[in-house]
Amino acid sequence: MRLWFSAALCAGLCVAPLPFASADAATAAVAASRPASAAEVATYARTLLADSVPEGGPGIVVLVARGDQVLYRGARGLANIELGVPLTPDQVFRLGSVTKQFAAAGVMKLVEAGKVGLDDPLSKYVKDFPNGDAISVRQLLNHTSGVKSYTGIDGYMHESIKRDLSTRAMIDVFKDLPVDFAPGQGYAYNNSGYVLVGAVIEAASGQRWYDYLDQALFKPLGLKHTRYGDVHALIPGYVGGYTRGDGGNAPMNYLDMSQPHAAGALVSSLDDLLRWNLALHNGQVLKPDSYRAMTTPEGKAREDGYGYGIGKAYAHGHGGWGHGGGIFGFATFLLYLPDGKTTVAVLSNSDSALKDGVNPEGLARRLAAVALGDPYPAVTAVPVDAATLKQAEGVYRKNPQLAWALRVVDGVLTQQRLGGSRIALTPVARDTYAYPNGLSRLQLQRDGQGAVTAMRYFGDGIGESQLTARSDEPLPQP
Template sequence: MPPARSLLLSAACAALLSGLALAPVPASAAAPAPAATQAAEDAELRALADRLLAQNAPEGAPGIAVLVARGDRVLYRGARGLAEVELGVPLSPDQVFRIGSVTKQFAAAGLLKLVEAGKVGLDDPLSKYVKDYPNGDAIQVRQLLDHTSGVKSYTGIDGYMHESIKRELNTGELIAVFKDLPADFAPGQDYRYNNSGYVLLGAVIEAASGRPWHEYLRETLLQPLGLAHTRYGDVRTLIPGMVAGYARRDGAVLPMAFLDMSQPHAAGALVSTLDDLWRWNRALHGGRVLSAQHYREMISAHGKARHGEYGYGYGIGRMPMHGRLTYAHGGGIFGFASYLLYEPTSATTVAVLSNDESGAPGGIGLEAIARQLGAMAMGAPYPPARAVPVDAAALASAEGVYRLDPQRAWALRADAGSLAVQRIGGGAPQRLTPVAAETFVYPDGIARLRLERDGTGKVAAMRYFADGEGESERSARSEEALPAR
């Protein structure tokens, strides 16, 4: 439903591509456009990127860096904002950022390299590598990869992210933080995104390789692929090109809070650059990292990790972008936010990095920036949201509570010639743009809400289209009273 999606996602869905389209597609697969047409399309994309940066990265504040590429050709590389607010140092697209949970696809690929080497089995029990983990005989390695293990996420422990996250911990000490917490569900019986599973995955890598997880990734993936700026983000080391990270409170820019980077572990402790992430996409999705079998395993959604035809693979999400299957992941960590996207049929990469942990304060968010640019780069841009007048009485008739399930419901209210939607129990209201009598576009310019009326003309439900079309979620109108604003 409304953008509280963390790709992490659950990022939503549309028509599934054929099995052939799931394989890596070389940049030359699509017929080239005539030179004049190509130049016009490139100029249009650059204008959109400049506009999105201007709208989402205020001057004199932390900023956003963006790269868009089709195959081996960079279509746009740019940045706006400050790398160091205190000194007024401008942000540049070649600087180094924490990438948070985008780390997970590197860890997943590293684990699959161990599978290919015969040192790990996807169906192996966790207990083979972490000897004393509770119920470790029932948890499979593959369930750590796709968040179906049921282990409790340590980053969700009340208060943990305030003080405990500052401690330097080794792998065993970090596992001890959450190992005795009750499981969220039995292994394989549900899907819930969590960071503890990737700490355990790091422990499996260490047990099977005999190396610290990040050293193993450096030796096995990063160095061979020439990713010179992608590394463990050790806070006790000077990292050339590293930008400062920031947070916000009541709109004011503040230095980021401290966390020891031993704790994000294989779930989120790498740093990188736009160009390294582009090269990583080209290598991973171009068949230079994994065998065809294990690449297919990584990008597929299995069991409870499926969400319709999409869902979560191994360290990477499957989501629609204007009706095409894409592989994507976001990251959020103290001081920074990130988003990396790949669309296979056009070999389009979009990488977006921010040194503001809110991503795009007051803007549309890094995911929406990436998706808008990706759709434009693949030649199928999202349509602009052009407002149309809507009858005030029709808007008033839609006011009410709409419930998807016992845990999730939304309030719709008339708001200055349109509707505003708000998740009940959390989240700020979002003012929608009416583009037809019963259809409204979210601030990200992508997601749409459509009203459904019954035979009497009464609004009976609302449908949420995360990709603006295709699959939707239907929330029925409830008899509950609208909560106070």
């Protein structure tokens, strides 16, 4: 998931069993040679939600559509645990980083109007930003600016995040921090960059960033429930957000929504997200050249498949675009596949996994694959001896900022992004392991002597992959 407050490939919880046995069995009703019917999608979706959402807690709302035909629209869980109010598909959720595609489209509308240039320097819009002459609008949109993400500041998310700050005050939080790399010389998912995107919108339009989006996008497209998630406003249909505490579910931690800014401060509903997907991806929002720029990864963002506020996404080999979000109290994913003009929106009112290995992106991709009649295969574990597992242990480094540790814990091979959470991997073939979502795969690479030299990550289980070499670094302490 792309989270508003963090972004980590393969981040998650340390888990063992995959929670989708019943849902995998339900795929038997879906033929692999034709798109699924609405009844087949609904049967699978209900089973998947039942597998994924425990009773008596927060939950998930889901929409699956083929073009403007809704195949399934449903909910499971509670909108308010204290009062026992159930979730419904009509309700409003925080979007987290799904906000970014709206902000990026807003910038592209300003580009089309001649008010912003993608290669304009940031200094044109934010006068005193350090090295602002070298940072372009384009680099803000695709996370290649090198600006330090304020959500990564030690301790910031505990108390500082509660303050109500202006755009100028938000920029002051991070403008003098050391950069991650020179502009255009790297890629790092970056929430500060989208605060600056919001600042560009405000300088070019003369409006607050969300007022401009309302005037340029929300009202013209009939997005009645998409708006700035102001914590001081009453928002019709807005659900309560939750987190996982020591004693189980607890109310979400507080933050002022001025701080997520254009990186993550919008709220919306399932129906609005369907309307948005169809409009954006079918030429009703941007001119063809603008849309092509927004959805074409370039430069250092190409390897990660990130365009402007949206990235490449897959469902069992079917390619398209998507984005996830995670923010206090909520987790989200919005997916669009050109095959069948397939939309899947998954919104959760919990920022913690509802069950081990369950997240909105995994659910969205499973649902999309079933709707296309090409479901993911079930995960079946195979035995691997302890010595073979031990051979994989080590640090695998992609760049100075990003590395993973493979480590055997209680007889299970685990992966941990350094600084992140540990997840358990399930062996499905020699040197091939499934992630807890049941979709992604890790494949170990060996040299001629049989030593493990690299790991290859298949985000969709098949197709495109990313290779990360094993380094000589010692394993860090658990």
